[in-house]
Amino acid sequence: MRVLILSSPESTHFTCVVPLAWALRGAGHEVLVAGQPDIVPAARSAGLNTVTVGREFHGKDLLTPPLPPGKRPIEVVGPLTPEMTLIGSRVWVLHSRYLAPRYLEVARQFRPDLVVSEIFDWAACLVGGALKIPVVSHRWGVDPMSHLMRATAEDLLRGAAERLGIEGGLPSPDVLLDPAPPELLVPGAPAGTPIRHVPFNGTGPVPGWLRQRGERPRVCVSMGRQTIALGGLAMFRGIIEAFGALPETEAVMTVQEEFLDDLGTVPANVTLVPPTPLSGFLHTCDAVVSHGGANTLLTVAGAGVPQLVMPQLVDQFQGGDLLAAAGAGLALGTAGAQNDPAQVAAAVGALLAEERFTKGARDLAGSMAAMPSPAAVVRDLENLRCAY
Numbered sequence: 001m002r003v004l005i006l007s008s009p010e011s012t013h014f015t016c017v018v019p020l021a022w023a024l025r026g027a028g029h030e031v032l033v034a035g036q037p038d039i040v041p042a043a044r045s046a047g048l049n050t051v052t053v054g055r056e057f058h059g060k061d062l063l064t065p066p067l068p069p070g071k072r073p074i075e076v077v078g079p080l081t082p083e084m085t086l087i088g089s090r091v092w093v094l095h096s097r098y099l100a101p102r103y104l105e106v107a108r109q110f111r112p113d114l115v116v117s118e119i120f121d122w123a124a125c126l127v128g129g130a131l132k133i134p135v136v137s138h139r140w141g142v143d144p145m146s147h148l149m150r151a152t153a154e155d156l157l158r159g160a161a162e163r164l165g166i167e168g169g170l171p172s173p174d175v176l177l178d179p180a181p182p183e184l185l186v187p188g189a190p191a192g193t194p195i196r197h198v199p200f201n202g203t204g205p206v207p208g209w210l211r212q213r214g215e216r217p218r219v220c221v222s223m224g225r226q227t228i229a230l231g232g233l234a235m236f237r238g239i240i241e242a243f244g245a246l247p248e249t250e251a252v253m254t255v256q257e258e259f260l261d262d263l264g265t266v267p268a269n270v271t272l273v274p275p276t277p278l279s280g281f282l283h284t285c286d287a288v289v290s291h292g293g294a295n296t297l298l299t300v301a302g303a304g305v306p307q308l309v310m311p312q313l314v315d316q317f318q319g320g321d322l323l324a325a326a327g328a329g330l331a332l333g334t335a336g337a338q339n340d341p342a343q344v345a346a347a348v349g350a351l352l353a354e355e356r357f358t359k360g361a362r363d364l365a366g367s368m369a370a371m372p373s374p375a376a377v378v379r380d381l382e383n384l385r386c387a388y
Contacts, residue, residue, distance in 0.1 A: 001113035008120040009038035009057035016140035019198035023374035072231040079317040089149035096122035119146045129166035137173035141294025142319035181367040183326040196371040197298040199279035206280035217286040221253040242344035287351040292316035304365030306357040327360030
């Protein structure tokens with residue numbers, strides 16, 4: 001069958017769909033990714049055929065205007081609230097309405113049998129409804145938002161659905177795929193069909209020394225590409241200072257090259273490396289410090305490594321809280337705690353010293369391993385198309 005994959009214009013949202021796209025290709029199906037320039041490089045790096053639709057979205061612009069110099073989002077807006085989700089939902093829904101005709105044009109040329117989209121791309125439901133083909137929505141991790149956004153989508157896309165001849169307004173997806181294990185499901189969110197998270201952390205090289213265990217406990221610090229750019233430089237310096245208080249620990253910290261000089265001198269037990277695919281060296285790590293981004297959190301959880309989550313934006317707060325509740329790590333969810341090197345050092349020290357975190361992380365990894373693989377899900381999607 002032919003499968004059209006759509007995504008909101010955030011590459012970190014798109015990466016969740018890549019393993020399913022690989023499984024579809026492996027099963028002999030034709031796959032085409034349609035998206036704005038923001039996601040096309042990620043799709044091509046994953047070896048997928050693409051068509052570019054529309055202009056670049058510049059999603060970071062949604063976050064930077066209200067940020068005073070040197071301030072992070074958590075210091076200005078704090079953790080995500082339902083009210084913030086409802087306000088923010090209008091941006092994504094109206095964006096989907098704008099792009100729907102362009103996606104529909106691509107779909108009519110490609111003639112797909114199935115549409116797959118990440119959860120924020122509401123245009124997929126319009127395309128599927130107009131062409132009368134099934135639609136699969138794919139959550140990109142711990143999801144405290146999409147079910148709250150659904151009412152906004154139904155309201156603002158009703159007219160678009162009517163103009164396309166879709167009765168009853170915006171259709172619901174035929175399948176909702178969820179890569180979060182049972183321990184990380186958001187209370188109150190609709191249940192989805194489980195799909196095992198398979199890491200796709202990019203295609204960069206992993207140094208040979210990083211693929212081997214060192215003599216000391218190793219902690220990876222991976223805070224995502226946006227965190228330092230969005231006022232996070234002082235926090236990065238604080239994290240480095242925290243590891244100065246843990247001299248028996250080896251820290252490997254991923255940092256973009258343009259920020260290296262701004263970080264100054266680092267302790268002898270801290271090594272700064274460029275952004276490197278996590279899945280290539282997690283087996284050599286004893287703990288991870290991260291922002292709790294969807295792909296990072298699930299990649300580390302699947303490897304059975306304890307985590308310290310220091311959330312910065314939206315879904316990251318709920319992900320950190322659920323991970324801590326599962327016993328697989330700790331979360332520092334306030335700016336004050338994150339900015340205090342002593343609290344960061346104490347949390348990292350606890351992860352390394354207390355066996356309960358190692359056990360909790362391994363139990364969570366076992367739960368994820370028991371979820372259906374993308375290949376198994378493809379067989380179900382083939383049956384869905386046949387029964388449509």
